[in-house]
Amino acid sequence: MFAEHTLESAPAASRRAMESTVKRLGHLPPAVARLATSPHLLDGFLKLSAMFEQTTLEPVAREVVVMTIATRNECHVCVAMHTGKLRALGAEDQLIAALAGQEPLPDERLEAVRQFALEVLRTAGGVGDEELRAFLGHGYTEQNALEVVMGIGTYTMSTLANRLTRAAL
Structure with a gap:
């Protein structure tokens, strides 16, 4: 179905993003090769994921958001x-296993990120005051809350696209 593009077979508009990925990672991941079918989706995902990496959420907290989405959406590649x-x-x-198993995390602060992400999803953003206060009570900020939403959006796009294109590991 979906082609696993090379730099030569990809739409011209996808090649720059693909070349940048190869330069950064040293190889072209199969998921990127398949997402290249849509230059707009590929470019949008790469830009959004790079922006998410620059947020004020600490790196492991960002990965908690990503893994929460990836496991929920059953994206084995992610x-x-x-x-x-x-x-x-x-x-x-122990943290990695809990994330993979969609179980409570051993670190209370990181569990607050996971619970908040799940609540954002469950309520389609209509998080209640009590749940928001619980997240903020773990030292996170309103900016962090919006950054969690950004991570959810970014990785919902990639997990759904990876599943649709049947991207391989």
């Missing part, structure tokens, strides 16, 4: 990629 990223960040195996 789970594998972001498990690797968590390991590179020094995350403990």
Whole structure:
């Protein structure tokens, strides 16, 4: 169905993003090769994910958001990629296993991020005052709350696209 593009076979408008990915990672991930079918989706995802990486949420908290979306949406590509990223960040195996199993996290502050992300999804953004206060009560800010929404949007797009294109690991 969906082609796994090379730099030569991809739509011209996707090639710059693909080349940038190869330069940054040293290879072209199969998911990127398939998303290249839509230059707009590929470029949008890469830009949004780079912007999400620049948010004020600490790196492991960002990965909690990503893994919460990836496991919820059953995107095995994202789970594998972001498990690797968590390991590179020094995350403990217990945290990674809990995220993969969609279970409460051993770190209370990170669990607050996971619970908040799930509540944003459950309520389509209509998070109640009590739930928002609980998130903020763990030292997060209103800016962080909006950054969680950004991560949810960014990784909902990629998980759904990866599943649709049947991207391989």
